[in-house]
Amino acid sequence: MTARYCSLPRQPAPSFAPGLAAERLSALTGGRRMWVNGTVLHYYFFDAGTDASVIPVPGTGETRRVSWVGAEEQREVVREGFRQWQHLGIGVTFAEVGDRREAELRVGFQSGDGCWSAVGRDALAVGRGERTMNFGWDLTAPGERGTALHEIGHALGMLHEHQSPVAGIHWDDEAVYADLAGPPNFWTRDTTYANILRRLDACEVNGSVWDPQSVMGFTLGPGLVLEPEQYRAGLRPPGSLSPADKEFALRWYPPPGPARPPVLVPFRSAPLRLGSGAQADFTVEPPETRAYRVGTFGDADSVLVVFEERDGEPRYLAGRDDGGTPGNATVRVRLVSGRRYVVRVRLYSTWGSGETAVMCW
Structure with a gap:
């Protein structure tokens, strides 16, 4: 059976002025979602009875409310994910807060809504009463703790590793569409294309080479990949931070230096x-x-x-x-x-x- 996959929210392509030089455009595309280093990212878990989505009940014309509030054991898995990224020594830090108005990252646990996250600074465009991240299945189940690491990677600005143009993956497109249309994902063709088959721009990727062990990749069943040949039988990343994941995070968010930054004196450039x-x-x-x-x-x-x-x-x-x-x-x-x-x-x-x-x- 196919694994359950992260489905990123669709975002419009960035709009830049025509005529920009290729080098300038590449820098803008690759860095537009990244936080400035030294940012403290505050995260909040929805906790009120009114924190919920109203969704239709198929075939009845009625609706029902599905809560965004997660059980404490689910929250603790996410907290541990933040701690693991933090323990790399990156320059961005995480702090849990009890007021959603203070949080850049707002985490919900709506069952059935999949697992997803806004990517990097895209979270700033999400309304203060809305989720920037969701976990739609049990994170304490075997093999699922890596899901929290994956979504936090998105929150730091990382994208799906299997969509890298340097991966050299040749998919059996129709097999992928058919597999993802069934349980447990029930994805449309558009969702499958956006999250699996679409190749990223070269300047958006997480590194210069493909990392099949990355926590930002997907577990793949047999028959989905045609090339490289060794992955025709499937691919199963370990669900932990790979050396390349760590290198990427530390490159964008290096540890802060020991010295206090220089003083910017008014009226002196x-x-x-x-x-x-x-x-x-x-x-x-x-x-x-x-x-x-x-x-x-x-x-x-x-x-x-x-x-x-x-x-x-x-x-x-x-x-x-x-x-x-x-x-x-x-x-x-x-x-x-x-x-x-x-x-x-x-x-x-x-x-x-x-x-x-x-x-x-």
Whole structure:
């Protein structure tokens, strides 16, 4: 029998201005979902009786409510998944919160709705009362704990490994469609194509080579893969973080350095001097309480985020992504004297000949 598979929510393709250079477009496509390093991702488990979906009852014209609230043993599997990713030493950290308004990641357990997650920063476009992640079957069943690791990988910005164009997989398309149309997935052809057969753009993949052991891959039954020949009888990843999974996460989210970031002094620009995908961090200690602007300068595509330190933890205050536009990322925020703020700038790429910089004024 076919395994149960993650089904990612369909998202419209990104829309960039026509005429962008191929290198610039590749950087935008590959990095647009990734968080700035140093982000604290707060996660929340739905816990109210009103947290539910209303779904139709087939053939009756009636509806029923299906809860998003999960049992404690299910929540603990997800917590352990967050801990395993965290123990890699990545620069993004996870913190459970009891208020959904404070959470970037909101986890539900609607039975029958499959397992899925928003990918990386796509979660920010989801309404505060809605799920960004769902677990629709028993995570404590044998072999299912890796499902939590898989969905958290999506939340970090990773995509399905078996869809990598460097994998060299040749599918028996009709066998795949027929297999996924039956139990336990009951997928439409569109869902099967989007989550299995569609090849990703080369700049979206998790690494430069295919990793058949990745936690972001699927268990495959016999008869679905024609090539490589050794996988005609099936493929069963171990359901744990592979060395390549760990390398990818640490490359995008390296451990923080021991030193405090340099101070960004108001009205004094700081050169960035960043390569593609690199990040610069600064602290701001405003001399007076007022509205400030924080922005980048130069011919570059970047993500700029301002955090306020609260009890030693950076909390999101404002952010802007200027990727693919002719302008620069600028935010207007009220900063309070006596408090400390952190500015993080992650670069997609530079596309002009001048210097790039960041300034607070």
